[in-house]
Amino acid sequence: MKEVWTSLASIMGVFAFFQSILHAVFPPELWFAAAKLFHRLFRCFSTYCYFDITETDGVNTNELYHAVQLYLSRSASMASSRLSLSRGLNSSAFTFGLANNDRLVDSFRGASATWEHAVTQRQSQTFSWRPLPEEKRSFTLRIKKKDKPLLLPAYLDHIMETATELRRRNQDRLLYTNSRGGSMESRGFPWESVPFKHPSTFDTLAMDPARKELIMADLNDFAQGKAFYEKTGRAWKRGYLLYGPPGTGKSSMIAAMANYLGYDVYDLELTEVHTNSELRKLLMKTTSKSIIVIEDIDCSVNLSNRSSKKPVPPCEPPSDLRPTGGTEDGGGAARTITLSGLLNFTDGLWSCCGSERIFVFTTNHIEKLDPALVRSGRMDMHVFMSYCSFLALKILMKNYLGWEDGEQNDELMWELAEVVDEAEITPADVSEILIKNRRRERREAAAELLEALKARVERRKKERKRGLSEQVVEEEEEQEKRALESPKESTGQLMHSRNAKEDKGAEED
Secondary structure, three states: OHHHHHHHHHHHHHHHHHHHHHHHHOOHHHHHHHHHHHHHHHHHHOOEEEEEEEOEEOOEEOHHHHHHHHHHHHHHHHHOOOEEEEOOOOEOOOEEEEOOOOEEEEEEOOEEEEEEEEEEEOOOOOOOOOOOOOEEEEEEEEEEHHHHHHHOOHHHHHHHHHHHHHHHHHEOOEEEEEOHHHOOOOOOOOEEEEEOOOOOOOOOOOOOHHHHHHHHHHHHHHHOOHHHHHHHOOOOEEEEEEEOOOOOOHHHHHHHHHHHHOOEEEEOOHHHOOOHHHHHHHHHOOOOOEEEEEOOOOOOOOOOOHHHOOOOOOOOOOOOOOOOOOOOOOOOOOOOOOHHHHHHHHHOHHHHOOOOEEEEEEEOOHHHOOHHHHOOOOOOEEEEOOOOOHHHHHHHHHHHHOOOHHHHOOHHHHHHHHHHHHHOOOHHHHHHHHHHOOOOOHHHHHHHHHHHHHHHHHHHHHHHHHHHHHHHHHHHHHHHHHHHHOHHHHHHHHHHHHHHHHHHHHHHO
């Protein structure tokens, strides 16, 4: 046994001697060149090619890495025995991922692709403005050389599209609002968000079913119309103008559209936007598959109607070009957002910086808007949100009282149908009446609604009559004023107005 250990020690000594000679004769640079040459020869004779996808590209995040991670989560839950689980912010689902140094085989167009998740420790950093994670993560893609033209870049495009769809499906929809004064967040993002949890749907929306079907069909055509918009050379966007009296469900309509399409909502507060440039930056920071909303656009900011502008003297520059030293209220910050900037925001070159976006404007007074703002191409579909009709009333009674269609064919419903149009009541007012009576028996609650509608009809009749009387008094006062200014010319007109008043009073009696 002693002889064996002696021989082994001699062999190890000879090996160390030759190793020292090799290091002395062949420097490390030569060893590195030899290893590199061997690696190249191996790649030439190998039937595979390899691609490394790191988590970070320098100091920037590699979007492809996260896309691959999300894409492989579908197959990892079934093909792997060891998984990593995660749940992102504002996400409603768990994400399965490959564990450290695990492998997964995927197929695309009949070709196989092997993915390996590599995790190694990063060398300690001396100093960095942006500290990097302690672990260095990457995916390695191995494919056969003969399949390279078939898989690249189509396979990577497929991964990016699938990951985008999975991210949108798993993530809860968000409601964004622009930051106060347009200031950027720490991440350089001018929008602040909260989860969008509005429960409104087209099933619960108080509107005539035929009109709802028309709007849903238009939304479907838009969401599935990528090829059509590319073929016709149009930007993939659409505009909706919701107008009507307050309380007719304009905000509920926007929420129903977002829930129907699964889009995020950007609620743009124009009073916090100071310049046209700031407005464009906000548009650039919105994502695809989103609805950009400006509510009550007629009273958000004072956008001058170009048709009502006074002529500017030749020696004076146009108002949009004059230097401004402050706001109308004497503030120090200039507010230079113009109608032209808003028009370019909705239909100019900058509106094409994203795709699959919907612009929605709401107003209570459509007549106050500039015609250029509501024309086709900017606001493609005008939706009038009217007072509550009988069909809308039936939907509200089903929502709040649980009335089904078969139960609504009785005398009480016929009475409601006769008075609801004349009452000119909004869905919001009807909802409030039903909420107050939701704990009562259904027929009692419906009877209470009927009494409220009848009382509203009588009140509106009195208001109309009072309005006619006030109009007659105003006309008489105007005639008397004219008579005092020119007695000879206006005596006949005054007598004529008094006779007309007496005739109208006799008819009312």
